[in-house]
Amino acid sequence: VSARRPLHPVELIERTRDGDEPSGEEIAALVAHYVAGEVAPEQMSAWCMAVVFRGLSDPGTEALCQAMVESGRQIDLSALGRRVVDKHSTGGVGDKTTIALAPLVAACGVPVAKMSGRGLGHTGGTLDKLESIPGFRVALGVEEMIEQVERVGCAVIAQTADLVPADRMLYALRDVTGTVPAPALIAASVMSKKIAAGADAILLDVKVGDGAFARDLGTARELARLMRAIGEQSGRPTVTELTRMDEPLGRAVGNALEVAEAVEMLQGGGPEDLAELVLASAGRLLALSDLGVDEAEGRRRAVDAVESGQAVSALERWIDAQGGDPGLGDDPWSVLERAPVRVEVRASHAGVVQRVGALAVGRAAAALGAGRRRPGEDVDHAVGVVVEVGRGDRVARGDVLAEVHARDAAAAEHAVERLQGAIVIGDEPVAALPVLIETSG
Amino acid sequence: VSARRPLHPVELIERTRDGDEPSGEEIAALVAHYVAGEVAPEQMSAWCMAVVFRGLSDPGTEALCQAMVESGRQIDLSALGRRVVDKHSTGGVGDKTTIALAPLVAACGVPVAKMSGRGLGHTGGTLDKLESIPGFRVALGVEEMIEQVERVGCAVIAQTADLVPADRMLYALRDVTGTVPAPALIAASVMSKKIAAGADAILLDVKVGDGAFARDLGTARELARLMRAIGEQSGRPTVTELTRMDEPLGRAVGNALEVAEAVEMLQGGGPEDLAELVLASAGRLLALSDLGVDEAEGRRRAVDAVESGQAVSALERWIDAQGGDPGLGDDPWSVLERAPVRVEVRASHAGVVQRVGALAVGRAAAALGAGRRRPGEDVDHAVGVVVEVGRGDRVARGDVLAEVHARDAAAAEHAVERLQGAIVIGDEPVAALPVLIETSG
Numbered sequence A, B: 001v002s003a004r005r006p007l008h009p010v011e012l013i014e015r016t017r018d019g020d021e022p023s024g025e026e027i028a029a030l031v032a033h034y035v036a037g038e039v040a041p042e043q044m045s046a047w048c049m050a051v052v053f054r055g056l057s058d059p060g061t062e063a064l065c066q067a068m069v070e071s072g073r074q075i076d077l078s079a080l081g082r083r084v085v086d087k088h089s090t091g092g093v094g095d096k097t098t099i100a101l102a103p104l105v106a107a108c109g110v111p112v113a114k115m116s117g118r119g120l121g122h123t124g125g126t127l128d129k130l131e132s133i134p135g136f137r138v139a140l141g142v143e144e145m146i147e148q149v150e151r152v153g154c155a156v157i158a159q160t161a162d163l164v165p166a167d168r169m170l171y172a173l174r175d176v177t178g179t180v181p182a183p184a185l186i187a188a189s190v191m192s193k194k195i196a197a198g199a200d201a202i203l204l205d206v207k208v209g210d211g212a213f214a215r216d217l218g219t220a221r222e223l224a225r226l227m228r229a230i231g232e233q234s235g236r237p238t239v240t241e242l243t244r245m246d247e248p249l250g251r252a253v254g255n256a257l258e259v260a261e262a263v264e265m266l267q268g269g270g271p272e273d274l275a276e277l278v279l280a281s282a283g284r285l286l287a288l289s290d291l292g293v294d295e296a297e298g299r300r301r302a303v304d305a306v307e308s309g310q311a312v313s314a315l316e317r318w319i320d321a322q323g324g325d326p327g328l329g330d331d332p333w334s335v336l337e338r339a340p341v342r343v344e345v346r347a348s349h350a351g352v353v354q355r356v357g358a359l360a361v362g363r364a365a366a367a368l369g370a371g372r373r374r375p376g377e378d379v380d381h382a383v384g385v386v387v388e389v390g391r392g393d394r395v396a397r398g399d400v401l402a403e404v405h406a407r408d409a410a411a412a413e414h415a416v417e418r419l420q421g422a423i424v425i426g427d428e429p430v431a432a433l434p435v436l437i438e439t440s441g
Helices: A009-017 A024-035 A041-054 A058-069 A097-107 A126-130 A142-152 A165-177 A183-196 A217-233 A255-266 A272-288 A295-307 A310-321 A358-370 A409-422 B009-017 B024-035 B041-054 B058-069 B097-107 B126-130 B142-152 B165-177 B183-196 B217-233 B255-266 B272-288 B295-308 B310-321 B358-370 B409-422
Strands: A085-089 A112-116 A154-158 A201-208 A238-244 A341-346 A351-356 A384-387 A400-406 A423-426 A436-440 B085-089 B112-116 B154-158 B201-208 B238-244 B341-346 B351-356 B384-387 B400-406 B423-426 B436-440
Touching: A009 A024, A009 A041, A009 B165, A024 A041, A024 A058, A024 A165, A041 A165, A041 A183, A041 B041, A041 B165, A058 A165, A058 A183, A058 A217, A085 A097, A085 A112, A085 A183, A085 A272, A097 A112, A097 A126, A097 A154, A097 A255, A097 A272, A097 A295, A097 A310, A112 A126, A112 A142, A126 A154, A126 A255, A142 A154, A142 A310, A154 A310, A165 A183, A165 B009, A165 B041, A183 A201, A183 A217, A201 A217, A201 A272, A217 A238, A217 A436, A238 A272, A255 A272, A255 A310, A255 A384, A272 A295, A272 A436, A295 A310, A341 A409, A358 A384, A358 A400, A358 A409, A400 A409, A409 A423, B009 B024, B009 B041, B024 B041, B024 B058, B024 B165, B041 B165, B041 B183, B058 B165, B058 B183, B058 B217, B085 B097, B085 B112, B085 B183, B085 B272, B097 B112, B097 B126, B097 B154, B097 B255, B097 B272, B097 B295, B097 B310, B112 B126, B112 B142, B126 B154, B126 B255, B142 B154, B142 B310, B154 B310, B165 B183, B183 B201, B183 B217, B201 B217, B201 B272, B217 B238, B217 B436, B238 B272, B255 B272, B255 B310, B255 B384, B272 B295, B272 B436, B295 B310, B341 B409, B358 B384, B358 B400, B358 B409, B400 B409, B409 B423
Parallel strands: A085 A201, A112 A154, A201 A238, B085 B201, B112 B154, B201 B238
Antiparallel strands: A238 A436, A341 A400, A351 A423, A384 A400, B238 B436, B341 B400, B351 B423, B384 B400
């Protein structure tokens, strides 16, 4: 009720602008009135820009998040009778972690009921990746989701329309008004979705690097700290991991390509950095769960699930339950569509790979059709890039650096050019960097 | 044409936000697309907020102003065959300068063709004041205005709808989004209207104090400097005067009350600060005109025009031409409406007047009905406040400090209370301060 009392939006904007932060109640009222159409978009965007410059205090950020949660439905997962853990990544290039992590954690006996989003810009969304599996349905209702989790241990569905409408409105507004990069706004957005979706404990993967929102460690740490503060204040244990996003995660960038790589990981293969991140995250999620294990024991159980084949079995049950062909677990490319044109990118000279630019690779894949430029656009599930080298690798002239998967030759050619610039070869001997930077919480 | 090429508003907002100011061409394109409805209000308000924090360079401000001018009709006053001078005030409490200055300058042989605005908030607009003269018409067309100036030397009309539509849109947007206080935006707004209205040379009265936008000298100087830079860049000599707005200008605050005080000044009477500002401004305007006189000679001619009665005659011809009763020049209160309730505010103790708060007096008058809270509201022409003392005056207990002119007793009572707080009496001997702080240009 207090969130709907009369308010003076201009005064709240002016005070935020001048560094005299409105109270949590006032911020909550601003959000409630915005959702109700009583605060104009031009007022909300001006307020967001003032927040970009001034930031928000922790209590202000918490009030913003809570008001966003209360703008819509809050899902009750208590029917599962378990502590429900959830995981979120702030988004990066080649991030297919969820597709491997969800069945892996389920294989270890922890239920996964996850809502996910679509991608915009150069980072693809988990839903787009899953939809590259023919027949896979993401538009499940909450009851259907809960029933599926009880039956097969795992479900990943599209966020339902009644969940956090304030976030949907604010996200669309910020996207077109240059008001995305405010840690307080990002933290409130991420946490509002996790809290409304019913998570009891949350693992957050905060990406750092040129392919992520947080380009430097300081920004990433501030964002992680804010999200932990919100989690703590709302009584939901929250752990953050900061991970490197200077290079793509794994080798594959593109929807079907990433699904295949995630399956490969569950089969015991795949790139080292992806396996490391998935296994470490699984350990942390099991430690947050009601299994009563610590992180090290959690990781051991995850490794066992991969080695025993239980992880792949969990994947097959999950894919089958949501309408896809479970043959995916045995041979991904018997199910997924391959792009018709494949062109190799080769080294023009010998040397050491100094850098594989995440942003540049992501943009090359998006330009091939793997990403979308505006909401509602279709993505091409088959196209993308597979990078064959990483920082520190020695290459000879003519070695394959990457493979482009394209719809036609012209698109492939453009991508090859972009990738020649994205993969930097020099004389300096450099070392590969671990994917995990630090963990807190 | 260049202003209508494709543009990426989000990119321009982001660059402004990050201190990488877009080019003048890009700023012009942003304005042109906003007026055409192709840049959304929520984008424009976010951009304005970024400008509040980052400011704009002089070339950026000039480009913004020029684009605003080009958004609508540009008036050609060359039919008058004279150098046309114009004057603008950034707005303050009790500012009736134009009503005395326009006929005074006309009496000295310099044509005045002026467009003016309505007030919003605690500062009334010249049009509202003039409309307290029964029958006075402000909605003249440009041709009618020019014809009147040729015939009687003077016209003050409402800004026509086709003039600077970008300013009308931006002003309304900034008013509700907390993005008013940016010197670059204010300077571009003021100068765009003067330039589009056909002025060849411009005198700007920048008010400083709690009753004005610029509360401190630094802000006022920056605003004055920016406006002179725009004037110079557009080839229109521009002079700025910084004047004090800690106390109301003159004694009368309220529409008819202010008209009467302006007439009194032309008759050779009225408060000293008002006479000083009007005569000094007249001298500067004559020096900017094609008469070929300097400021001192201009002021002498203005003094002569008052003393000889030519100033009042010019006023009478002007008022008559626009439909009002020329008897105003002889006896204002035979023409203007007096408020039915008049209550005196008396000193509760003896002492020295430390301060007559301009903002507080302005708000008291607005609350009586002299101002409007939102565009389109009617104002009550008769009501207002006449302050009888000024800073430095000694008063005994029971002396009259001010007179409230109200529509009813309840409103009068509220105003008396407000004024008791606005007029501060203390023991400190203080001196009156000159109205003019400094002149430049």
